[in-house]
Amino acid sequence: MFLEIKKLRVKGDKREILKEINLKVKKGEIQALLGPNASGKSTLAQVILGNPKYKAIQGKIFFNGRDITKLSPEKRVKMGMALAWQSPPVIKGIKLSQLLKKISPQEIKIPDGQMLLEREINLDFSGGEKKISELLQILALKPKLVIFDEIDSGLDIKKLEMVAKIIKKELVDKNISVLLITHWGQILEFLKPNITNVILDGKIICQGKDFKKILRTIKKYGYEKCKKCPLLAG
Amino acid sequence: MKNVKNVHYWQVDHKIKRILTAEKVIVLTSPEAWKKFKWSRKWFERKPKEGYFVWVKKPINFPLAACITIASPKISQNLTNLLIIEKGIKTQANVVCNAAKSNLCGIHKAKGKIILKDSASLEYNHLHQWGKKDFVNPDYEFILGKDSRLIYTYKNLFPPENLLLKTTVQNNESSSSNLNFIINSINSKVGIIDKVNLFGQNSQAIIRLRLVGRKNSYIEAVSQVAASAISRGHLDCQGLLVDKTAKISLTPRLICQNKNAQLTHEASIGKISEEELNYLRMRGLTEEEAINLIVIGFLGSGESGIYNN
Numbered sequence: 001m002f003l004e005i006k007k008l009r010v011k012g013d014k015r016e017i018l019k020e021i022n023l024k025v026k027k028g029e030i031q032a033l034l035g036p037n038a039s040g041k042s043t044l045a046q047v048i049l050g051n052p053k054y055k056a057i058q059g060k061i062f063f064n065g066r067d068i069t070k071l072s073p074e075k076r077v078k079m080g081m082a083l084a085w086q087s088p089p090v091i092k093g094i095k096l097s098q099l100l101k102k103i104s105p106q107e108i109k110i111p112d113g114q115m116l117l118e119r120e121i122n123l124d125f126s127g128g129e130k131k132i133s134e135l136l137q138i139l140a141l142k143p144k145l146v147i148f149d150e151i152d153s154g155l156d157i158k159k160l161e162m163v164a165k166i167i168k169k170e171l172v173d174k175n176i177s178v179l180l181i182t183h184w185g186q187i188l189e190f191l192k193p194n195i196t197n198v199i200l201d202g203k204i205i206c207q208g209k210d211f212k213k214i215l216r217t218i219k220k221y222g223y224e225k226c227k228k229c230p231l232l233a234g
Numbered sequence: 235m236k237n238v239k240n241v242h243y244w245q246v247d248h249k250i251k252r253i254l255t256a257e258k259v260i261v262l263t264s265p266e267a268w269k270k271f272k273w274s275r276k277w278f279e280r281k282p283k284e285g286y287f288v289w290v291k292k293p294i295n296f297p298l299a300a301c302i303t304i305a306s307p308k309i310s311q312n313l314t315n316l317l318i319i320e321k322g323i324k325t326q327a328n329v330v331c332n333a334a335k336s337n338l339c340g341i342h343k344a345k346g347k348i349i350l351k352d353s354a355s356l357e358y359n360h361l362h363q364w365g366k367k368d369f370v371n372p373d374y375e376f377i378l379g380k381d382s383r384l385i386y387t388y389k390n391l392f393p394p395e396n397l398l399l400k401t402t403v404q405n406n407e408s409s410s411s412n413l414n415f416i417i418n419s420i421n422s423k424v425g426i427i428d429k430v431n432l433f434g435q436n437s438q439a440i441i442r443l444r445l446v447g448r449k450n451s452y453i454e455a456v457s458q459v460a461a462s463a464i465s466r467g468h469l470d471c472q473g474l475l476v477d478k479t480a481k482i483s484l485t486p487r488l489i490c491q492n493k494n495a496q497l498t499h500e501a502s503i504g505k506i507s508e509e510e511l512n513y514l515r516m517r518g519l520t521e522e523e524a525i526n527l528i529v530i531g532f533l534g535s536g537e538s539g540i541y542n543n
Binding site for chain 1: 513516521530
């Protein structure tokens with residue numbers, strides 16, 4: 001197994017955010033993680049990449065056969081993990097091109113990417129520009145597994161299609177594992193995940209191969225009634 | 235200074251290594267200027283021992299450059315510098331003061347006067363780079379004539395053990411001054427006193443401080459803008475504490491003696507954002523590399539490789 005999360009429990013400042021998460025991602029596989037607001041999606045992504053803000057109180061994370069539960073974020077990145085942030089912070093005074101040079105000497109080109117290079121990172125970026133900037137950085141990292149945290153939020157349908165095409169061409173077609181975290185699931189239509197998971201209140205409550213069926217169920221019952229859905233049993 | 239061939243004044247310890255003078259720009263040592271030009275004495279105030287005299291008489295199409303270095307142990311420099319830009323001339327000056335090694339225990343005192351005559355314009359880049367045991371005390375006064383323009387940037391990324399930096403600007407009618415102090419402090423005590431006097435009608439000034447407090451450092455800055463005529467002034471003082479042993483004290487001071495003058499200030503001291511730090515670490519940078527990049531961005535220098543040593 002490429003990425004394996006075993007019985008992971010994570011505490012935030014006040015409460016337990018993730019409750020016994022189990023997740024397995026194979027090499028070259030696309031998985032989706034669906035969930036409502038505050039269900040623990042972004043926390044899980046940050047924990048997988050080792051954000052020291054969150055403390056794992058139980059469980060382990062393995063990547064490429066190695067226990068990485070206590071590794072620093074930069075070491076995880078060096079091993080081939082990458083995370084595209086949902087709301088990346090502004091880095092004042094530093095141009096995107098400066099950061100890209102630090103990440104990799106190789107120039108990365110994607111549509112709409114060039115015009116962001118000489119701007120300060122994420123300063124006054126539109127929602128779409130932030131996603132392009134994240135994609136540029138992710139591709140520069142040459143990862144083996146990428147987590148996209150709501151890469152489809154705030155994008156119009158044309159931009160969404162463009163982003164999905166880049167992910168397919170640069171990552172999926174190169175056998176790189178992808179975990180798509182999404183609230184509404186728009187991007188799934190373009191990337192067609194092998195497995196789709198649903199997270200609710202810090203627990204993965206559902207997993208299935210047919211993402212369309214899961215999306216239909218969520219649309220019909222809503223996340224709040226997700227526990228009652230017929231897929232949960234099987 | 236990368237290419238000394240272009241340096242107009244180059245002093246090492248007390249020795250003059252090079253002086254490049256021309257018809258349009260007179261460059262002398264200050265003691266020589268004291269002897270040669272009697273009129274210069276009113277600016278020097280007292281007889282100088284060492285230092286440079288630069289008089290830009292006619293328009294030039296190259297930047298002025300000066301380099302003053304301490305290269306031997308326990309040298310005590312006591313410089314008196316005078317730079318005069320004649321009416322309507324626009325120019326740039328790049329001045330580097332440094333220690334050749336980090337353990338020379340040198341003293342560098344510089345009292346300078348920079349005169350911009352009416353409608354003159356100067357962009358003055360002042361770069362300091364010192365050793366761990368040096369004492370440095372620059373004391374500069376800028377006198378701005380009517381309609382003149384000054385952009386002064388003092389940058390010190392390698393501070394001495396003790397730095398006392400004094401800067402005074404006198405703004406005449408319709409003149410403008412833009413002062414930038416960029417200081418990265420580590421194992422050092424830094425005192426900054428800068429004062430701008432807006433006594434000319436419609437004069438304006440901006441003072442911008444970017445101060446970084448690293449390990450075992452203390453920065454105390456007092457920034458003052460005083461207005462006695464219809465004028466505008468703004469102070470922008472920001473400090474960034476990188477280490478728990480660092481301390482920064484900022485005192486913005488506005489003195490207004492004219493009801494139509496407009497003086498404003500903003501001041502803040504903060505620490506490095508955890509979110510920014512973790513973001514950069516997730517781009518493969520180590521914690522130290524991420525801090526350095528954030529500091530570079532904060533200081534606005536946008537340069538790389540400055541913290542390699």
